[in-house]
Amino acid sequence: MLASWYDEQGTAADVLHVGELPDHQAVPLPDHLSYELGASLGIPGSTAHRTVFADGPVDGKLVLVHGVLGGVRSLAAQLACWGGAIVLATVRRSSDLDRVDPAVVSHAIALDQEDPAAAIRAYAPQGVDRIIEAALSDNAVAERPVHSEASSTTVMSDGAPTRTGGPQAPAPRLAYSWVSP
Incomplete structure (x- = not known):
């Protein structure tokens, strides 16, 4: 959700490579939540x-x-x-x-x-x-x-x-x- 916080790509990137991010910046969305809801949080x-x-x-x-x-x-x-x-x-x-x-x-x-x-x-x-x-x-x-x-x-x-x-x-x-x- 806040994977790109304070990153030059911003917080609403369509695609984000998470391989190099610390775990606390990219966490899985719980199964019962939609991607639309997850995208709206930020x-x-x-x-x-x-x-x-x-x-x-x-x-x-x-x-x-x-x-x-x-x-x-x-x-x-x-x-x-x-x-x-x-x-x-x-x-x-x-x-x-x-x-x-x-x-x-x-x-x-x-x-x-x-x-x-x-x-x-x-x-x-x-x-x-x-x-x-x-x-x-x-x-x-x-x-x-x-x-x-x-x-x-x-x-x-x-x-x-x-x-x-x-x-x-x-x-x-x-x-x-x-x-x-």
Whole structure:
């Protein structure tokens, strides 16, 4: 799956000679998975898997996925659901709510509504157990009221200019970091 990670051929080569790669970079796809599924994983799938499971199992936990319509975050929501989590999600606009898959997401919240944190707390009064985040600079202040006592936030990326004009989180320092309130 990540056989050519950081290789000049990239991660999506049609053909790859694996004879010279270390074993940990080229592993067999389990028989019950299709080649199409395997080909779709790559870096986005690995990132999504790490953001969901690197902090431990999610079975029975409330997991909030910000920006669930994004590629990696959509995969993260699917993996969290597969792992037994109750998935809450945000979208930017109310008009995007009908694009959220109800088979994966138990409750979706639009960030353009009056008080998105209150809407999350209405569904999760004790707070959420885990937050999957891609725009910490934009969402950190809004996230604080929805954390539970023992929750964690997994930041998959940051460093883009903020939409809200808030402080910008330093991307290299926060890559694959877990921040608790």
